[in-house]
């Protein structure tokens with residue numbers, strides 16, 4: 001299972017990761033204006049949120065390499081069809 005960490009000092013509360021995550025791993029804590037991790041166990045390590053965060057506030061540890069390889073190949077094949 002991936003460990004998902006939000007750097008609270010870096011997070012500007014834009015909500016992009018909350019919108020973007022396909023598995024609802026995040027929620028926006030409106031009181032503090034920061035994202036919090038609520039379903040870490042559902043993270044599939046697509047790293048989409050990592051790429052979309054404008055503050056580079058997200059960190060993922062213990063990513064399963066084979067799972068990431070599968071996702072990279074799927075994206076690569078999809079791009080081949082478009083280009």
Ligand code: SF4
Nearest residue numbers: 011012014015017053
């Ligand atoms: S995308 Fe980054 S800055 Fe925006 S809410 Fe998520 S962690 Fe915070």
Ligand code: SF4
Nearest residue numbers: 021043044046047049
């Ligand atoms: S890596 Fe993918 S599944 Fe995991 S928290 Fe980010 S967007 Fe969600």
